[in-house]
Structures are given as C-alpha cells and as structure tokens.
Amino acid sequence: MTVFHFLNCAALTFGPHVVYYSATPLSEYDTIGTCVKAAVVYLGTALVKLVCLATFLKVPENDKFDPYQELMKIFIGFIDVAGLYFALTQLTHRNISQNHKFQAVGLGWAFADSVLHRLAPLWIGARGLEFTWEYIFQGLEANANLVMTLSLAALGSLMWLRKNKPRTLVPIIYACALLLATMPSITSYLRRSLEWQTPRVVGFELFSSLAMAFISWQLFSACQRTM
Amino acid sequence: MSISSSSGDVLASALAVLLVLLACVELGDAAAAVSVYRLIQYDLAGAPLGSRAASVNHHAAALPLPAGADLSRSALVAPLLDLPLAFLREYLVQKKHLGALLILLPEKFNDKDAAANNDGNGQLKGALAELEKLLLHEEVPYPVYFAFQDDNFDNLLADIRKIASSGQPASATTGGYKLVVSSPEPKKVASPIISNIQGWLPGLKGEGDTEQLPTIAIVANYDTFGAAPELSVGSDSNGSGAVALLEIARLFSRLYSNPKTRGKYNLLFGLTSGGPYNYNGTNKWLRSFDQRVRESIDHAICLNSVGSWNDELWMHVSKPPENPYIKQIFEDFSDVSKEMGVSVGIKHKKINVSNPRVAWEHEQFSRFRVTALSLSELSSPPEFLESTGGLYDTRESADAESITRTVRVVSESLARHIYGLKGRNFDVFAENSSLAINPRYIQSWLDLLSRTPRVAPFLQKNDPFIAALKKELSEHTADVYVQSDVLDGMFTFYDATKANLNVYQVASVTFDLLFLLVLGSYLIVLFSFLVITTRVWIIPILQL
Numbered sequence: 001m002t003v004f005h006f007l008n009c010a011a012l013t014f015g016p017h018v019v020y021y022s023a024t025p026l027s028e029y030d031t032i033g034t035c036v037k038a039a040v041v042y043l044g045t046a047l048v049k050l051v052c053l054a055t056f057l058k059v060p061e062n063d064k065f066d067p068y069q070e071l072m073k074i075f076i077g078f079i080d081v082a083g084l085y086f087a088l089t090q091l092t093h094r095n096i097s098q099n100h101k102f103q104a105v106g107l108g109w110a111f112a113d114s115v116l117h118r119l120a121p122l123w124i125g126a127r128g129l130e131f132t133w134e135y136i137f138q139g140l141e142a143n144a145n146l147v148m149t150l151s152l153a154a155l156g157s158l159m160w161l162r163k164n165k166p167r168t169l170v171p172i173i174y175a176c177a178l179l180l181a182t183m184p185s186i187t188s189y190l191r192r193s194l195e196w197q198t199p200r201v202v203g204f205e206l207f208s209s210l211a212m213a214f215i216s217w218q219l220f221s222a223c224q225r226t227m
Numbered sequence: 228m229s230i231s232s233s234s235g236d237v238l239a240s241a242l243a244v245l246l247v248l249l250a251c252v253e254l255g256d257a258a259a260a261v262s263v264y265r266l267i268q269y270d271l272a273g274a275p276l277g278s279r280a281a282s283v284n285h286h287a288a289a290l291p292l293p294a295g296a297d298l299s300r301s302a303l304v305a306p307l308l309d310l311p312l313a314f315l316r317e318y319l320v321q322k323k324h325l326g327a328l329l330i331l332l333p334e335k336f337n338d339k340d341a342a343a344n345n346d347g348n349g350q351l352k353g354a355l356a357e358l359e360k361l362l363l364h365e366e367v368p369y370p371v372y373f374a375f376q377d378d379n380f381d382n383l384l385a386d387i388r389k390i391a392s393s394g395q396p397a398s399a400t401t402g403g404y405k406l407v408v409s410s411p412e413p414k415k416v417a418s419p420i421i422s423n424i425q426g427w428l429p430g431l432k433g434e435g436d437t438e439q440l441p442t443i444a445i446v447a448n449y450d451t452f453g454a455a456p457e458l459s460v461g462s463d464s465n466g467s468g469a470v471a472l473l474e475i476a477r478l479f480s481r482l483y484s485n486p487k488t489r490g491k492y493n494l495l496f497g498l499t500s501g502g503p504y505n506y507n508g509t510n511k512w513l514r515s516f517d518q519r520v521r522e523s524i525d526h527a528i529c530l531n532s533v534g535s536w537n538d539e540l541w542m543h544v545s546k547p548p549e550n551p552y553i554k555q556i557f558e559d560f561s562d563v564s565k566e567m568g569v570s571v572g573i574k575h576k577k578i579n580v581s582n583p584r585v586a587w588e589h590e591q592f593s594r595f596r597v598t599a600l601s602l603s604e605l606s607s608p609p610e611f612l613e614s615t616g617g618l619y620d621t622r623e624s625a626d627a628e629s630i631t632r633t634v635r636v637v638s639e640s641l642a643r644h645i646y647g648l649k650g651r652n653f654d655v656f657a658e659n660s661s662l663a664i665n666p667r668y669i670q671s672w673l674d675l676l677s678r679t680p681r682v683a684p685f686l687q688k689n690d691p692f693i694a695a696l697k698k699e700l701s702e703h704t705a706d707v708y709v710q711s712d713v714l715d716g717m718f719t720f721y722d723a724t725k726a727n728l729n730v731y732q733v734a735s736v737t738f739d740l741l742f743l744l745v746l747g748s749y750l751i752v753l754f755s756f757l758v759i760t761t762r763v764w765i766i767p768i769l770q771l
Contacts, residue, residue, distance in 0.1 A: 004739045008746060015750050023757035129405060129731040136742075 012139030038108030045083030106153030285326035302327035419684030426704030444527035448502030451616030461616020466676035467534025480703035490645035529588035534625030536604035559640035622677035
C-alpha cells in the first residue's frame with residue numbers, strides 16, 4: 001500500500017512533464033537535448049541562489065512575515081529569471097523554432113525543479129505506513145509549477161528573443177513576467193502571513209497558474225500574429 | 228574504449244552507492260509513538276503463563292465492538308475501567324483469539340487526599356487487582372501491553388469509535404489506524420540472579436567475653452513482581468520495608484559508632500531478593516551462612532508491607548505466642564506501640580514443612596530453627612504472587628508517615644531490648660534529638676524505590692540500583708557483602724518487557740486504487756488536450 005502510494009504521488013508529480021513532452025511536437029523534433037541543458041542551467045541557478053540566500057538572509061527567529069527578508073528573497077528570485085535568460089539566449093540549441101525552444105527550456109526547467117525539490121521528500125515520506133495528504137498536494141503544486149514555468153519561459157522568449165513586438169503589449173509582457181517571477185514570494189506570504197491552509201494555497205497556485213498561462217498564450221499568439 | 232568503460236564503472240558504482248543510500252532511508256514517522264509495557268511472560272514449573280507473544284502489527288479496534296467484528300486480526304485498545312473482565316475471561320476461557328490487547332492505565336493512580344476520589348479509587352484498585360490476578364495466572368497467546376492513557380489515546384479511541392460506527396470494522400480494505408510494535412522474539416532469561424545485600428553492625432565485646440555475641444537480624448526483601456515488570460515499583464510491597472530497614476540501619480549506626488553506646492548485640496541487616504518466589508532468596512542467603520553465625524542469631528525481624536497503616540500493625544510468628552522469647556519480643560513491641568497510640572496484634576501461623584508455599588519471610592528463618600517474626604500491616608498471609616508490588620502499588624499507595632511509625636516501633640523496642648531499658652519510660656529516638664527519625668530520608672528513598680521497577684530476574688548482578696543499595700548500606704554498616712545466587716528452577720522468565728508502539732493512520736487500498744484511477748484519467752485528459760491544442764490547432768496558427 002505504501003509503495004503504491006509513493007508510485008501514485010510520483011506519477012502525479014512527474015507524469016505531466018513526461019506527458020507534455022510526448023504529447024506536444026517536442027518529441028517529434030527531438031528536443032531532449034535542450035531540456036537537459038535547461039535542467040543543468042537550473043541546477044547551476046539553484047546553487048547560486050543557495051549561496052546568495054545563505055550569505056544575505058538571517059535565520060528567522062519567529063515565523064512572522066518580515067518584509068525586508070521577503071524583499072531580499074524576491075531579489076534572489078530574480079536570479080531565476082537570469083538563469084532562464086541564460087538558458088534561452090546564451091545556449092546554442094539545434095535548429096528549433098522559437099515556439100518549441102521556450103517549451104523545451106520551460107519543460108526542462110520545471111522538471112529539474114520538481115526533481116530537486118520534491119523527489120527526496122516523496123521518497124522518504126510517501127513510503128511510510130502513515131497516510132497524509134501532503135504528497136498529493138505536493139504533486140498538484142508541481143503541476144502548477146510546470147504551467148507557471150512554461151508561461152514564464154514564453155514571456156521570456158517574447159522579451160529577449162523576439163525583436164519586433166507591438167508597442168502596446170510590451171508593458172503587459174513585462175508586468176506579467178514580473179508577476180510570475182514573484183509568484184513564490186506571493187505564495188509564501190499567503191502561507192505565513194495570512195495563514196492560509198495548504199489546500200487553499202494549492203488551489204490558488206493552480207488557479208493563478210492557469211490564468212497566467214492563458215494570458216501568456218494570448219500575448220504569445222498576439223505577437224505571433226503581428227509577425 | 229578504456230575511458231568509456233571506466234566511466235561506465237564509475238557510473239555503475241555511483242548508482243550502487245545511491246541505491247544503498249536510498250534503501251537505508253528510514254521509513255516515515257508515525258502519528259504517535261508511545262512507550263508500552265508488556266505483560267510478564269513466565270513459566271511456572273513448566274506451565275506457560277502470561278503473554279506469549281510480543282510483536283504487534285494489527286489494525287486497532289475499540290469497545291464497543293461493531294457487530295460481527297473479527298478480533299483475531301485486530302488489536303483491541305481499551306481503557307482499564309471500560310474493559311469488562313467477564314468479556315476478557317470469556318475470551319481466555321474459550322481460547323478465542325485477539326490480535327493483541329492494549330490496556331490503558333490512568334495516568335495518576337489516586338489522590339489520597341481527595342475524598343471524592345475514594346470511590347473511584349477503590350474501584351480502580353479493585354479492577355487492577357482483578358485484572359492482574361486474571362492475567363498472571365492464565366496463558367495468553369497474544370501480546371498484552373499496558374500504556375498510560377493521555378490525550379493522544381483519547382483522540383485515537385474517539386476516532387476508532389467513529390470509524391467503527393460507520394459500520395465497517397478496521398481492516399486492510401477500509402483504512403483506519405494500525406498499531407505496530409516491532410519487538411524481537413522474547414527470549415528466556417538465562418540464569419535469573421537474585422542478589423542479597425547484607426551489612427553488620429558489630430556489638431561491643433566486653434573484656435571477659437570469649438563467646439560469640441548474639442545477633443539480631445533485621446530483614447526486608449526489596450524486589451517485586453507484577454503483571455507488567457517495567458511498572459512493578461512496589462512502593463508498599465516491599466519498598467516500604469526496605470526503606471524502613473535503611474532508616475533503622477542509619478539510626479543504629481549512629482548509636483554503634485560510639486563505643487560507649489554500642490550494645491552487646493551484633494546487628495545484621497539483610498536486603499533480600501526473591502521475595503515473591505516463596506522467599507527463595509532468603510533461603511539461599513541463610514544457607515550461605517556459617518552454621519555458628521546462624522546459631523548466634525537471637526531473633527530476626529522481617530519487615531513486609533509497612534507503608535500504609537494507621538492504627539494497627541501485625542506481628543506474624545510461626546512459634547506459638549506462649550513461647551517465652553516470642554512473648555518477650557511481643558511485650559516490647561506492645562509497650563512501645565501503646566506509648567505511640569497504636570496497637571500491635573499477634574498472629575500465629577504454623578509452618579507446614581511439606582508445603583513449599585512460604586507466605587512470610589520469617590518462615591524461612593524458622594525452617595533453619597531461628598526465632599523470627601514478620602511485621603506487616605497485612606493481617607492475613609498474602610496469596611502466592613499477590614501483594615508483591617503489582618500495578619496498583621505505586622508511590623501513592625505508601626506514605627512516609629506509616630514507615631516512620633514502623634521505624635519508631637521497631638527501633639525503640641530494639642533499643643530497649645539491647646540496652647535493657649525495660650520499664651524506664653524514655654525515648655531513645657526522641658524527636659528533635661540527634662537520633663530523631665528522619666522523615667525526609669524515608670521520603671527520598673521511598674521516592675527512589677517508587678521510580679525503580681525491581682523484578683529480580685531482570686535485575687543484573689551489576690545493576691546500578693543494587694550498587695546504590697550496597698553503597699547506602701555501606702554508609703551505615705560494616706562488612707557489606709552482596710551474595711548472588713541463581714533463582715530456583717521452578718520459574719523461567721522471558722525478556723522483551725518494554726517496547727515502542729507506533730500508531731499509524733493508514734488509508735485503505737480502495738483509496739489508493741481510486742486515486743490511481745483519477746490520476747490515470749487526469750494524465751490521459753492532459754495528453755489528449757495537449758495533442759489537440761499543439762498539433763491540431765497550432766499548425767493552422769503557424770501557417771498564418
């Protein structure tokens with residue numbers, strides 16, 4: 001029963017990534033190399049973030065929401081964006097279209113994020129006899145994270161890879177990208193200050209990720225049309 | 228070629244290390260982990276008694292049971308007062324099987340001051356005594372554990388009852404709580420050792436005395452026996468006797484330290500073990516003495532359960548009360564007790580040499596033709612394996628005042644006998660004197676004994692508690708010696724007396740299957756959605 005539960009939660013956490021890869025044309029164009037490179041860039045980014053967090057953040061004495069610490073965390077979160085920039089622009093990819101590039105990078109990025117943050121707790125916790133909803137929520141969060149990373153990658157490719165964008169849309173693109181980049185801080189604020197319970201937070205994440213995905217899709221197709 | 232194979236080797240070894248690491252990760256933690264204490268498992272003359280199993284891996288069930296519940300694969304969790312003994316007896320007599328039994332004991336046993344508690348108190352004591360009697364003399368083929376009831380268990384019971392009331396008993400298919408005790412198979416305790424600790428206070432030999440000084444022995448057994456060996460602290464039986472002995476030793480060591488006040492009697496103090504087993508230890512201890520030493524014992528005073536009496540103390544003898552020695556000793560006791568405002572009664576029980584049952588410690592002395600008596604608050608001899616420090620006998624069942632009174636009775640009469648003060652009306656151990664009885668000493672030793680389970684077969688020869696008793700006796704007496712011997716073969720004990728219980732909340736298999744179904748459909752829907760949106764729709768968009 002317990003290994004069964006572990007396998008279920010693992011499927012929930014990592015399944016969508018695999019499904020995404022196989023369902024979309026990414027598999028046809030064999031973009032696995034891009035995904036792997038993006039995953040490696042994510043690992044490097046995570047390392048840099050860790051070092052910065054260790055250097056600049058104080059250990060919190062209590063669980064209160066400290067605005068200065070959170071601001072610092074947001075700035076460190078921008079390292080993520082820098083990493084994505086690096087992965088999208090600086091790496092040499094095989095000849096794949098812009099469309100597929102951002103998807104492959106986003107997928108690799110999200111997969112590495114899930115593995116790094118969620119595989120170990122899953123392995124240790126979900127195999128025990130004790131049943132909690134925790135790992136199911138974690139899987140749902142991984143799903144939301146995938147969608148958000150894809151949206152961020154899409155907006156990133158719009159910002160950095162596309163030269164001619166309609167003037168009116170530019171501020172919206174930047175605003176949405178900012179919102180996506182600060183999403184982790186927003187959820188931690190909800191969890192700690194407003195003391196939302198985990199189901200509510202996960203619901204919020206899912207809803208907001210779908211909303212942001214829809215908006216980015218519209219922006220992307222709008223830019224696509226004007227090309 | 229070689230480079231790639233070496234990198235392959237490195238990869239393979241890295242993978243192997245990773246797999247080993249992953250396998251070593253401890254599986255998840257439980258909702259609650261509690262210390263539980265197992266019912267004693269022992270063989271008496273070959274007959275197996277007590278709980279014969281130790282590991283538990285069953286779903287939890289609670290009373291009231293749902294109809295048609297099969298308990299043979301469940302662990303029944305029941306608070307002490309909710310467990311009807313008739314139900315348990317029926318299960319034992321009809322040899323019906325339980326997966327396991329977990330009995331919850333109330334945290335604080337009683338509060339002697341609260342009059343309102345007296346009814347509940349008596350009921351509790353009665354229930355515990357009956358339960359102990361039932362479980363000790365039956366062979367129980369499943370594990371029986373005791374635990375203390377707290378909020379966690381209250382919540383657990385409420386949850387179990389809620390699940391049960393929905394109509395389905397807990398099992399693998401319906402989820403609920405699982406109790407897991409992973410305990411090794413109980414093994415026989417190879418040679419159970421009983422350690423008797425003795426100390427001497429030598430008397431003053433005069434210039435012309437050539438023969439041995441007479442000895443007066445004061446003896447108490449310090450070990451216990453009960454349903455749960457880890458909980459058998461026996462404050463009254465016989466922690467009170469051992470503490471009284473220590474205090475008497477302390478008082479007389481002060482008197483004997485000055486040659487001017489040293490009496491013409493040797494004093495022998497004996498803390499014996501093996502009390503519940505027909506005072507086997509006392510027998511071995513006496514046997515270890517040289518015959519001349521044994522013959523020099525004028526009389527022996529055995530203390531047994533002196534911790535909870537108010538007005539009446541009993542002196543049990545095996546020689547008839549008309550015997551002049553007995554008469555004199557009894558008069559000493561009566562005089563002192565009358566002055567204190569309490570009474571000492573005398574009870575005579577003849578020894579039947581063919582009967583192996585030894586109800587009082589003095590009977591062992593009598594079998595060696597040494598005059599002896601037992602002082603106790605009990606008016607009738609205890610049954611075999613009763614009043615030996617069971618579950619009910621905790622710190623609250625003994626009080627320092629009773630022990631102080633006992634010490635006064637014994638030491639005053641002893642002093643009058645040794646120093647020939649009969650008829651003179653003054654207290655040797657008067658209050659506010661340097662020889663006053665110290666109630667704080669009694670209290671602190673009683674507290675210590677009430678925290679230490681002392682079932683003899685589980686006390687090693689070098690147990691720190693025995694070392695502590697030896698050290699304390701050395702403070703007051705000389706020639707302290709620990710005599711160790713093996714307990715007689717009639718008893719065989721098994722270990723695994725304490726374990727950790729893990730309570731897990733488990734989901735049923737149906738839940739997992741349902742979840743798998745939902746997950747499968749979600750992934751299929753996701754797949755089709757992505758195929759449709761990216762291959763079917765995007766292509767027209769790209770072609771724009």
